[in-house]
Amino acid sequence: MMNGAKALLRTLEACGVEICFANPGTSEMQLVAAIGDSDKVRPVLCLFEGVVTGAADGYGRMSDKPAVTLLHLGSGFSNGMANLHNAKRAKSPIVNIVGDHASYHLQYDAPLTSDLPALADWASDWMKVAGSPDDLSSLIAEAVQAATSGNGGIATLVVPADHAWNDVREIVVPQSVDGFVKPPVEGVIGQAAEMLQTGKNTVLFVSGAALLETNLEHLGSIAEITGADIVCATFPGRLQRGTGRVPVRRLPYFAEQAGEVLAAYEQMILIGATVPVSFFAYPGKSSCLVPDNCRIITLAEVDQDITAAVTGLADRLGVTTPAAIRRSRAVPDINYTTLNPQVVGRIINKYMPENTIVSDEGVTCGLAIFAETESAESHDWLTLTGGAIGQGLPLAFGASLACPDRKVIALQADGSAMYTVQALWSIAREEADVTVVLFNNRSYAILNIELARVGAGTPNAKTLSMLDLSNPDINFQALSESMGITSWRVDTVENFETRFRDAMQTRGPRFIEVMV
DSSP: OHHHHHHHHHHHTTTTEEEEEEOOOGGHHHHHHHHTTTTSSSEEOSSSSSHHHHHHHHHHHSSSSSSSEEEEEEHHHTTTTHHHHHHHHHHHHEEEEEOOOOOOTTGGOTTTTOHHHHHHHOOEEEEEOOSTTTHHHHHHHHHHHTTTTTTEEEEEEEEHHHHSSSEEOOOOSSOOOOOOBBBOOOTTHHHHHHHHHSSSOEEEEEEEGGGHHHHHHHHHHHHHHHHHHHEEESSSEEESSSTTSOOOOOSSSSSHHHHHTTTSEEEEEEEEEOOOSSOOTTOOOSBBBBBBEEEEEEEEEEBOHHHHHHHHHHHTTTOSSSOSEEEEEEOOOOOOSSOOHHHHHHHHHHHOOOOOOEEEEOOOHHHHHHHTTTSSEEEEEEOTOOSSSHHHHHHHHHHHHOOTTTTEEEEHHHHHTTTSSHHHHHHHHHHHEEEEEEEEESHHHHHHHHHHHHHHHOOOOOOOOOBBBOOOOOOHHHHHHHTTTTEEOOOSSHHHHHHHHHTTTSSSSSSEEEEE
């Protein structure tokens, strides 16, 4: 006989799951022991649940297969919900295993009791509570299938502690847990082809798998023969860009600028994307960024087969040649007088190796670096899909474990770094090949901008104190070193170039605090 926890792990192994990001507690000890006995599932300890879920997101985005998270009760799960929100927007495949009190213990309303199913349901695309030890094997297989269906999703299985420690009668070893994806709606490919042949100003507004290299090849060819433009969502989950790849215009973050970009279009074809709207409401401004007279159709919804839709459209239009317009390699001149995001971006462009993965939570600084790295070596760019800050460091960590042979750069703002700074400890412990470039301006700079934009009046000293990260200043170099990462603080262009070049030529974690 074996207990429910071991049966669950045996099924996970059969499903091909290889890694578990964990922050467990007492209710999960049987599951911890089962993972310890497994020779196929790698356990990775994280010191905060937001790191657990953010790392699982990064792993899922880059591997296209689910990581498992192991979380403790409702309080632990809720600590990870912000990065599950980001992962859900990115369509990342994640399987959460959340321990709960023993089924017979819930009636006593112990201090850590909460409505865990309600929390899990909000943050998940699929959620179930195991009703017995015999449920665990079949339900975890169902969870893996749910996480890999569509273009990825969040599946959460709640495991009462007694179901983990009690014996099971049988184990369900699935023959297959392959997810399923909905095909494009019949007739919509023809409609899109007709729109592209009208001669009207048309934009292909894309996200998800449409931003992977092969699909961009088709979209680039379609754009060339029809005159359409390719614009991607402001915060795509994964964008493959750089030298040799089809260029894509990224919709600006600020609503006024985004509206100006979209104002010229008479037609919009959505591919793996939803209708673009402003991140927030602003007094007297429209939330929808698309002109009222713009015709919109959806070629592929976010959970439909985006690749089939793109290739089907190319076939319908008779596209047979690869896209001619590709980004060529170019290193912009470096101004050595002032250390700012533009200069940092140009240095990153110069030294970033081919196939680098960039996790961008640079916030205000990241926008300039994105622009300066368009002509860098080919790379993957990961963004803050759901807008919940605290994603950058964990995302970079998870991406590095998914792709251990690739360099990872984490562009990180100082304020958002403090949300999940514990990720540095896990990066050091696992010797992940992550270089953190942290911009220290001692401020929530984006909120200073938004304060002026929302018309909240003239700020006084008390108001500004809520957006100021000085007094005391945070010494990120010392903080990073305390968690085991070789770190530097730089305040000149020459120093940044030296440290960044060395980091790109050296394997293992590095941390560069940039004073801007």
